[in-house]
Amino acid sequence: MNKSSENPRERISDAEHAVMEVLWDRGTLTASEVCEEVCGKRGWSLPTVKTLLSRLVQKRAIETRPDGRRFLYSPIMARADYVGGESKRLVDRLFGGKAASLVAHLAESEALSENDLAEIEALLKELKQ
Amino acid sequence: MNKSSENPRERISDAEHAVMEVLWDRGTLTASEVCEEVCGKRGWSLPTVKTLLSRLVQKRAIETRPDGRRFLYSPIMARADYVGGESKRLVDRLFGGKAASLVAHLAESEALSENDLAEIEALLKELKQ
DNA sequence: CCGGCTTGATTACACCTGTAGTCATCGCGA
């Protein structure tokens, strides 16, 4: 019944993701510290951040450690895993699973700058070593 | 108040996207024809498809033309626009807007096959003409 | 020692989404 207590990998929503970014960036923080980082940018209040944090705990994306009367929050899910999952979802949904099609699209729609192109080229060269 | 009647570009959900794909593929269809295409694959019923279609009409992603007592549905939003928008969202959210970072991630996570790499390389060559 | 601030927990609530049932209508076939 209750997936959240079993499944270690639940879908992370947009707002939750903003919180994750802060934790990935800074490692371990209290709720108030997270709020300092995001409440300004997104116009949230501390209660909102707390809700997001507890949902992330339920989803087993982060974990808590008691520190006196408060909690320290730190990420469990690795950023690379999240990024990889989301990228794969997109590629599957929109490009039939062909990552090259995504790159082609980016190139054609001019989402890639000269600089991007150069970087990719360098990357390819490296991959072919 | 009511964005749906003003804003021509509303966010398309996952299920709605499945319907859009059919319309992009086939052009203009009746509700039943759409259902024939997707109800099998996704285990939906005709009413579900009709709901999705009317939501898409509200979101101004598709339009209807009366044909006798029924409607013909056809896309307004271009697939390329949708794909571009979604790709941009992802790149912005996860890669700080740097498309090259997305490509780098795909490469590093081995989401790119030999074939993909070759294709991308060819693309780059072409772009630099 | 006590009241106020900090903090997590609980509750709230509107909107979106996925999925579908029901209803009224209207034209086609018998």
Place this chain on the structure above:
DNA sequence: TCGCGATGACTACAGGTGTAATCAAGCCGG
């Protein structure tokens, strides 16, 4: 002509999401 089937409109409803108020408890400064 008349009932049936197809069709769009309306309604439903549970679960997720964004955003927050409120509550209870406990520690800290006065």
